[in-house]
Amino acid sequence: MLQLLTFLVEKLLLLYKFKLFDPTWLDGENREPRAHSSGPPPAMRRGDLLEVPRTLFTHFGIYLGDNKVAHLIPDILPVLTDNNKLTGSVITNTRLILGCVYRCATVRVDTLEDFAYGSNILVNRMDKAFCECLKSIIRDQRSVIFTSLLGFISIVYFGMAPATTLPTILVPFTLWMAG
Known part of the structure; x- marks a missing residue:
């Protein structure tokens, strides 16, 4: 659980670094x-x-x-x-x-x-900062664990259906292959 919390805080700080939550980027900063x-x-x-x-x-x-x-x-x-x-x-x-x-x-x-x-x-140039943020999230192997966990929780909560099972398998596999 501590690893998951560390992962989420790290990704939020990464997003903050690129100032994606800051509306001042519209004023010409990037x-x-x-x-x-x-x-x-x-x-x-x-x-x-x-x-x-x-x-x-x-x-x-x-x-x-x-x-x-x-x-x-x-x-x-x-x-x-x-x-x-x-x-x-x-x-x-x-x-x-x-x-x-x-x-x-x-x-x-x-x-x-x-x-x-x-x-x-x-x-x-804002799109380049956003792309770098996404690349670092995809390359992080903890993303695979996190998406797998979310997928299995959705299967338990919503039941076994193609809409829940297929993304649970494909998304972590794609992240694992990309990383």
């Missing part, structure tokens, strides 16, 4: 500002989560490489026409507002400059 110039900055890599501060919200996108960003943006024009030349043009404020009003959005791939629309681009 973000790195990047200027949007003619080409992508060298520190920006494929798959990075990009943020652009707007007046009332923060716009998010995923960097695809080669100065391209995929993002979800409200747009009314795809509802009105199938013309790819028209829908592929830069979205104007009128199209954006009408897309918000009628709740229509599309996933677009635009250049960094079109995505930024005159604002600074921030690279959010």
Whole structure:
């Protein structure tokens, strides 16, 4: 029982270290500002989560490489026409507002400059801290014991059923193999 308590305290302290419970990370603590110039900055890599501060919200996108960003943006024009030349043009404020009003959005791939629309681009590094936390939990062999114990408790409490038995076997086995 003492080992289990030690394990839980250790994992909570690990989560606290990455400040996952601290709301101040939204204020830019784990973000790195990047200027949007003619080409992508060298520190920006494929798959990075990009943020652009707007007046009332923060716009998010995923960097695809080669100065391209995929993002979800409200747009009314795809509802009105199938013309790819028209829908592929830069979205104007009128199209954006009408897309918000009628709740229509599309996933677009635009250049960094079109995505930024005159604002600074921030690279959010919070996902890397979260991934490191999960990797350390998975690699810890006490996770296998803990999940096995929880699984057997669920079998005793809920009875023998595929919904309880299968996760009791598969989750600890997967953690054991990953560790």
